[in-house]
Amino acid sequence: xxxxxxxKFPLSGLHSLFFIDFMDIVFVEANRSYCEIFMINGEKxxxxxxxxxxxxxxxxxxxxxxxxxxxxxxxYLQEYNKKENxxxxxxxxxxxxxxxxxxxxxxxVKYY
Numbered sequence: 001x002x003x004x005x006x007x008k009f010p011l012s013g014l015h016s017l018f019f020i021d022f023m024d025i026v027f028v029e030a031n032r033s034y035c036e037i038f039m040i041n042g043e044k045x046x047x048x049x050x051x052x053x054x055x056x057x058x059x060x061x062x063x064x065x066x067x068x069x070x071x072x073x074x075x076y077l078q079e080y081n082k083k084e085n086x087x088x089x090x091x092x093x094x095x096x097x098x099x100x101x102x103x104x105x106x107x108x109v110k111y112y
Contacts, residue, residue, distance in 0.1 A: 030070070035050065
């Protein structure tokens with residue numbers, strides 16, 4: 001049995017299957033029972049899976065669930081605003097950090 005490690009993420013769209021490089025994903029946002037995947041090139045892909053299902057398929061070493069509605073790629077961190085509890089990613093994208101996820105966030109980024 002072969003143990004292959006893929007760097008592409010299979011993404012079920014509404015009518016097709018996409019393959020996206022993990023490093024091209026900036027963040028994922030929940031949108032009801034679907035989610036939207038925001039890419040480094042500015043593209044947005046609609047996925048026919050829940051955020052929880054998508055999160056399970058992403059490498060936990062670089063992706064972090066910062067809020068009930070967001071999973072971010074830690075490679076694109078730029079700033080954390082302590083006062084407003086906001087994480088800024090590349091391209092001035094701002095996402096909230098849930099207070100209950102704050103401690104785990106700091107654990108993740110201290111080695112980064």
